[in-house]
Amino acid sequence: xxxxxxxxxxxxxxxxxxxxxxxxxxxxxxxxxxxxxxxxxxxxxxxxxxxxxxxxxxxxxxxxxxxxxxxxxxxxxxxxxxxxxxxxxxxxxxxxxxxxxxxxxxxxxxxxxxxxxxxxxxxxxxxxxxxxxxxxxxxxxxxxxxxxxxxxxxxxxxxxxxxxxxxxxxxxxxxxxxxxxxxxxxxxxxxxxxxxxxxxxxxxxxxxxxxxxxxxxxxxxxxxxxxxxxxxxxxxxxxxxxxxxxxxxxxxxxxxxxxxxxxxxxxxxxxxxxxxxxxxxxxxxxxxxxxxxxxxxxxxxxxxxxxxxxxxxxxxxxxxxxxxxxxxxxxxxxxxxxxxxxxxxxxxxxxxxxxxxxxxxxxxxxxxxxxxxxxxxxxxxxxxxxxxxxxxxxxxxxxxxxxxxxxxxxxxxxxxxxxxxxxxxxxxxxxxxxxxxxxxxxxxxxxxxxxxxxxxxxxxxxx
Numbered sequence: 222x223x224x225x226x227x228x229x230x231x232x233x234x235x236x237x238x239x240x241x242x243x244x245x246x247x248x249x250x251x252x253x254x255x256x257x258x259x260x261x262x263x264x265x266x267x268x269x270x271x272x273x274x275x276x277x278x279x280x281x282x283x284x285x286x287x288x289x290x291x292x293x294x295x296x297x298x299x300x301x302x303x304x305x306x307x308x309x310x311x312x313x314x315x316x317x318x319x320x321x322x323x324x325x326x327x328x329x330x331x332x333x334x335x336x337x338x339x340x341x342x343x344x345x346x347x348x349x350x351x352x353x354x355x356x357x358x359x360x361x362x363x364x365x366x367x368x369x370x371x372x373x374x375x376x377x378x379x380x381x382x383x384x385x386x387x388x389x390x391x392x393x394x395x396x397x398x399x400x401x402x403x404x405x406x407x408x409x410x411x412x413x414x415x416x417x418x419x420x421x422x423x424x425x426x427x428x429x430x431x432x433x434x435x436x437x438x439x440x441x442x443x444x445x446x447x448x449x450x451x452x453x454x455x456x457x458x459x460x461x462x463x464x465x466x467x468x469x470x471x472x473x474x475x476x477x478x479x480x481x482x483x484x485x486x487x488x489x490x491x492x493x494x495x496x497x498x499x500x501x502x503x504x505x506x507x508x509x510x511x512x513x514x515x516x517x518x519x520x521x522x523x524x525x526x527x528x529x530x531x532x533x534x535x536x537x538x539x540x541x542x543x544x545x546x547x548x549x550x551x552x553x554x555x556x557x558x559x560x561x562x563x564x565x566x567x568x569x570x571x572x573x574x575x576x577x578x579x580x581x582x583x584x585x586x587x588x589x590x591x592x593x594x595x596x597x598x599x600x601x602x603x604x605x606x607x608x609x610x611x612x613x614x615x616x617x618x619x620x621x622x623x624x625x626x627x628x629x630x631x632x633x634x635x636x637x638x639x640x641x642x643x644x645x646x647x648x649x650x651x652x653x654x655x656x657x658x659x660x661x662x663x664x665x666x667x668x669x670x671x672x673x674x675x676x677x678x679x680x681x682x683x684x
Contacts, residue, residue, distance in 0.1 A: 269323055270323040270328070271320070271323075274378050275378060280319055286367060293305060294351040295350055296351070308335075308349055311337070318337075319334070319336070320333075320334045320381075329372070330368070334352035335350055396682040398680040404421050404424075407422060408420040416452065423465060423467065425442035425443075425467070426442075430547045439471065439485070439486060439487050440469040441470050443468065444493060445466060445467070447463065449461045458611070461499060462496070462497065465493070466492075466494060483540060485541065488541035489522050491518050491519060491520045492521055493518050494516070494518075497513065498512070500513050510554045514547075514550075514551075516546070516548075517544070518545050526585065527580060527585060533582060538580075540575055540577055551565060553611065564610055566606070568604075570604055572601070573601060574600045574601075578590065603629075607622055616645060617644060618646055619641060620639070622639045624655075637653065647682075650676060650677070654673070657672070
């Protein structure tokens with residue numbers, strides 16, 4: 222009998238202790254325990270299926286289920302009858318809608334809330350009641366039939382799900398067909414599964430930094446290019462360095478017109494080199510998004526014979542650009558212009574040489590009319606700035622840049638606008654307009670002061 226009394230007394234104390242411990246587990250603690258049991262996918266909230274139920278009859282049916290189950294809460298406490306009746310008036314007038322969000326890894330409901338119509342799309346909306354974040358509890362309140370109807374969206378609703386227009390960079394093969402600067406990738410490899418070496422053929426028509434339109438130069442640069450990415454990125458501007466090697470080839474004008482009295486001709490075989498990269502970060506790790514580029518063309522074989530220019534009956538003068546250098550430093554991602562893109566600013570110098578030559582059918586060789594000038598005297602120098610906006614992601618990608626240059630020796634300048642717009646990084650247009658100011662038209666040939674507008678359609682294929 223004493224043993225039985227001791228056991229009974231122990232059970233009483235155990236029950237009281239357990240009851241006190243259970244009471245100490247408040248609602249916040251229970252929520253914390255519940256949340257720790259479920260895999261957190263908050264990083265994918267903007268990609269989860271989200272919608273607004275705006276079917277008035279279905280909203281009343283759902284609201285009534287919450288009333289019957291006394292399931293409304295504000296700050297985890299039951300609400301008064303008066304507040305529910307006041308909210309019911311808003312239900313009658315159609316001012317209360319329902320916001321729903323599905324889980325990322327399946328189609329179950331993870332967020333369900335009554336929301337006033339004016340709070341939709343607000344950064345921190347004020348809901349009518351506490352949102353329900355437990356799909357199992359929601360299923361119990363609504364019953365199986367209504368819950369399934371909510372889940373499969375068999376009613377009027379507005380889809381709020383974010384649409385991702387994902388633009389992929391061609392790390393395997395990339396065809397970029399633009400007549401002004403095409404590029405066709407033919408090989409890619411990696412050395413540590415994080416980096417990429419991309420090899421491609423490229424083309425180049427004219428040079429904007431030295432105000433040399435392609436249609437006057439009568440040449441087209443072609444060659445091979447290697448681009449290295451130390452870490453793979455979907456932004457093609459995030460390369461580590463790039464090296465291009467090429468040569469020039471004769472090219473006819475894209476239109477038939479009257480050539481200037483002293484045209485610009487190709488006078489030899491040239492070597493083209495361009496090296497660019499984000500090298501400033503090796504000087505200081507904080508100096509990121511700086512693109513330094515060095516570009517040059519050098520004529521290593523001169524066309525000195527008259528026959529190299531064909532059989533022309535009359536004597537005439539012409540000009541030729543045999544060598545040029547362009548040095549540019551550009552800072553990308555200076556600041557964000559909202560959805561328009563990232564502002565970028567650059568500047569540099571461009572130095573082409575100009576040779577004044579003469580063709581005489583009676584002579585065997587071409588005459589250099591500036592023979593008394595030294596090599597460096599034949600160079601002219603441009604200082605330029607380049608600024609604009611660049612956007613690489615989203616549905617529409619674009620590069621909108623303004624280029625302003627000034628010839629410090631000859632006292633004239635030029636300005637231009639370069640617009641490249643792509644749709645889903647697949648179809649687009651490349652448009653460029655340039656003009657000069659302050660040029661003595663009596664002193665210089667038209668290719669030094671003529672304005673030009675060029676454009677080319679763009680087709681890009683990644684596979």
